[in-house]
Amino acid sequence: MADTQIFSGAFAEPVLAAQSVFRTVMDCMARPGTIGTIAATARPPQPLGVAAGAVALTLCDHDTPVWLTPQLARSKLPGWLSFHTGAPITGEKHEARFAFVEKEAVLPGFALFSPGTQEYPDRSATLVVEVDSFEDGRPLKLSGPGIRDEAVIAPQGLPDTFVALAEANRAMFPRGVDLILVAGDRVLCLPRTTVIKNREA
């Protein structure tokens, strides 16, 4: 009756851990392409990764509807999120403030999520997407605010359409979604302001 997976696995020191994760995510968001390490330990139900779990505990709350991929929605994650963060789970992508996509899941189209409005661009979704690794993938060239000249990342596990998706997202500025990529305990942010291009080999 007591569901161990739902009730356990949150931060041991909720305030300090959330502050530390917030700081890491904020720094990475301010400097797109920088890889940060999540220092706090979260043990979310499988198949969500540890960094994604820590981001969820830090950023989600009662006011942020969360969308989950079909596989995550079938896992213990909805109960875990609800108990530890109070976040409501929604099946409607456009209602979500956060979306979680586990490793190897199909990345949903960005356009289905809320890009905010022209008056309130902050009412947009943030997508937390887990990839296989931040190394040895197809190199991507980043430029834009927070990046001196340009940065190069090579995440593994993003679909081929990723650059096109990101370009369409960028075109809506100031509206658009923001991305947090996670791999293991590491995190990398791609806000809507970042221009993402394939780097010629």
Next chain:
Amino acid sequence: MAPGVNQIPSDIAPERRREAMGLLAKATRSELEQAWAALPKRPEAEPVRGPETGLVMVRGRIGGGGQPFNLGEVTATRASVRLQGVVGHGQALGTDGEKARLAAVFDALLQLPEHAPAAERLLAEIAERIEGEDTRKARETAATRVDFFTMVRGDD
């Protein structure tokens, strides 16, 4: 794994648990502390969540029975503990973390056959106190009820 996890929790009916949680929310801190101190065996309660204080937005209904609207917030404190393999939840208005934690402990104890009778005794005590207070208040209010009488003037 928590100690004593093999103990089978009693199959407490949701309606009884709901009622019990409502009573524990209305318990005073000292009622809970005394009942805890009086237990012959005090199992260890491991924190699962909280105690944490937050806000609940209280809703009313337009016209008293119509569509809901948000009236204003109230402070509330909640805690969850794991005790001998079962999870107990405590929540009450106000900011008293220890009260919420003890309420969670008794919610857990109520689910364990070994401890349920002690928890039930506490619940009966709380219910009796509340009933006494409510009755006294109702009787005090009743004493301020207006008894109208009609004055008849002149001859018929």
Next chain:
Amino acid sequence: MYVAVKGGEAAIANAHRLLADRRRGDRSLPSITIEQIVAQLGLAVDRVMAEASLYDRAIAALAIRQSRGDMIEAIFILRAYRTTLPRFGYSVPVETSRMLVERRVSATYKDLPGGQLLGPTFDYTHRLLDPSLLRDEQVEEPLQRDGEQEPVMRVSDILAGEGLVEGDGELPAGHVPGDLTREPLEFPMARDLRLQALARGDEGFLLSLAYSTQRGYGNNHPFVGEVRMGEVEVELDLPELGFAVSLGRIQVTECQMITQFKGSVKSPPQFTRGYGLVFGQNERKAMSMSLVDRALRTDEFEEDVVSPAQDEEFVISHSDNVQATGFVEHLKLPHYVDFQAELDLMRRMRREHDERSREEPGDDTLEAAQ
């Protein structure tokens, strides 16, 4: 334009220390306790809770003590405090029909189920200063009497039986109650959001507006269907358990105001209603709220907006005393640079004016004549 000017740190620190001293006052007197404020200045506590939109007697009393009894300052402190707390959720709507009634009066029916229960009221007191309160005299215990077991029926249900009164407020299906603590205000707004704003509105402001409707600025002819005060259960859904549990009780005051309505194209002649619901014991506020609620329903009844109390943007934008005090009181903060610019402008205008009148004497009078 804003220009940063540094300085004043020592003065500010010393002013705060002086404030703490004045707050404490004469050290030969005992310090007032939070428990004493809750128990003996309960209506001040209730008012702070209502206008702060935060129900917690101990914390409201602390804020009153900290603010030296300045109510708006205490409300401000509570508003700031609430921003530090996470939101657990929305309660199940409180059921005022199941209230543990401590007072209930109706001005429309003399004999009604449940009766007229005066409760702890200032009504019928003579408002004469009571010198016995100068001393700490013994106060008698209240009398008790067996109550009747009949439920305290809602007056609106009595009238509804005849079909002469509109129903409780309905909104379109699927309407999600607005929450002004979460989304910025936009006009026009639905009635639910207006009621939330009014419930936290300044009592004095709402009282004046309510009074204005009675004096003809809003075309109302109201009756108090009933005012009731007492405790209601606050229940919260616990998703981890799948049911709602009681968190305890809060005291609220509710007013059902009934107003004659001649009818329109859409609706037959009937009584319409204004609704007031306020934290704590405060029927002045609940009554004012219900009058203003009714006045603001011009859209629903095809009434012309001719008075301030009917103007939603005017009423709702100015009812919050924390917002109001912030904007009024900010005027005392340094505006040195702003004013310097104004001063320069004024000097130039005066110089030009003086030059003009020297060059063309009589020109002013000519303009005036034109």
